[in-house]
Amino acid sequence: MSEADRGARGLEARLVVRRGAFDLDLALTAAPGEVVALLGPNGAGKSTALRALAGLVAMAGGHIRVDGDDLRPLPPDRRRIGMVFQDYLLFPHLSALENVAFGPRCQGAGRRAARRRAAEWLERVGLAEFASARPRALSGGQAQRVALARALAVDPGLLLLDEPLAALDVHTRMDVRAALRRHLAGFGGAAVLVTHDPLDAMVLADRIVVIEGGRLVQEGTPAEVARRPRTGYVARLVGLNLYRGRAEAGTVTIEDGTGTVEDGAATLDTVDSLEGEVFLAFAPSAVALYRTRPDGSPRNLWRARVAAIERHGDRARVRLAGPPFDAVAEVTPAAVAELQLSEGSMIWAAVKATETHVYPA
Numbered sequence: 001m002s003e004a005d006r007g008a009r010g011l012e013a014r015l016v017v018r019r020g021a022f023d024l025d026l027a028l029t030a031a032p033g034e035v036v037a038l039l040g041p042n043g044a045g046k047s048t049a050l051r052a053l054a055g056l057v058a059m060a061g062g063h064i065r066v067d068g069d070d071l072r073p074l075p076p077d078r079r080r081i082g083m084v085f086q087d088y089l090l091f092p093h094l095s096a097l098e099n100v101a102f103g104p105r106c107q108g109a110g111r112r113a114a115r116r117r118a119a120e121w122l123e124r125v126g127l128a129e130f131a132s133a134r135p136r137a138l139s140g141g142q143a144q145r146v147a148l149a150r151a152l153a154v155d156p157g158l159l160l161l162d163e164p165l166a167a168l169d170v171h172t173r174m175d176v177r178a179a180l181r182r183h184l185a186g187f188g189g190a191a192v193l194v195t196h197d198p199l200d201a202m203v204l205a206d207r208i209v210v211i212e213g214g215r216l217v218q219e220g221t222p223a224e225v226a227r228r229p230r231t232g233y234v235a236r237l238v239g240l241n242l243y244r245g246r247a248e249a250g251t252v253t254i255e256d257g258t259g260t261v262e263d264g265a266a267t268l269d270t271v272d273s274l275e276g277e278v279f280l281a282f283a284p285s286a287v288a289l290y291r292t293r294p295d296g297s298p299r300n301l302w303r304a305r306v307a308a309i310e311r312h313g314d315r316a317r318v319r320l321a322g323p324p325f326d327a328v329a330e331v332t333p334a335a336v337a338e339l340q341l342s343e344g345s346m347i348w349a350a351v352k353a354t355e356t357h358v359y360p361a
């Protein structure tokens, strides 16, 4: 390790954890002031990663450096870490103020200093008047703000948030998400957030790290990840059709289609000049559906079976099954009626070359 590494600020970690048949091996960094969201399907290892950082699960290897200090040998209560965990609730027998004062007390602050500090934090999260309330008298959103104040009151070098909004109803969730964003913006340490909700990740994170099967599969800013998904999971999350293929002279041969490549069926034309291994993506709204073969035959035209029709806000999502490949189309409910779409029916689908996006695999 170089001097520069030792003195690096923020989080610099490699987390190696074995849990039965599952193993996690993840390099993770977060600069001071940066919020990194861990996103991934169920069982990907997000909570395991967070618990390893907190010292709640043992690591089989790796290291955790926060502002240059190695935390791995330290027990959880000696790590300067703030935690807002879904199941790491407030102490029910303590008031909001005492809950927040608990951390500074543990760090050695005197009773009065700890209470003063807690009062400041409750003020900052807008709950000054609830200082003497017990947790059961608080709403879910208020309790979550007290938990955040408690986490931040210890002036942590690293803040860990595990599904901080998951237990809240939709309306409260929006408010608390906006408040959380403001508090995170004012926090000078590194923050790692675990969420299932792509919207939380998009709104709260500076950078998204996607993990699947205990390994990093993609990372980037929310915009980069949304625009250029690299796995099916990410593509579904951001609502895009995504394929891997080989590009040659403006045509992409789909390699992960559901059917065999017969007489050029599993190909899509693009307006891109990229060659070689690529990802090809297009939005469900770019897919046009026809009952009969359209005149003038657009270039990217294929015959597809309707596998399912789902309501999605004021639009309908039509799942199309291959061969040549699966896709999702988004149309109006009126179009579903006009086209007489039903599960199992065969239709024509088209997507303009100009509506496809191609990027290196």
Ligand SMILES: Nc1ncnc2c1ncn2[C@@H]1O[C@H](COP(=O)(O)OP(=O)(O)OP(=O)(O)O)[C@@H](O)[C@H]1O
Pocket (backbone or CB within 6 Å): 019, 020, 022, 040, 041, 042, 043, 044, 045, 046, 047, 048, 049, 196
């Ligand atoms: N206490 C445990 N003992 C053994 N294996 C465990 C334990 N907890 C979790 N696992 C396994 O570790 C893997 C990762 O689980 P983890 O909870 O970290 O995933 P996650 O990405 O947080 O999932 P979710 O989104 O469902 O919370 C899973 O395969 C799970 O079965």
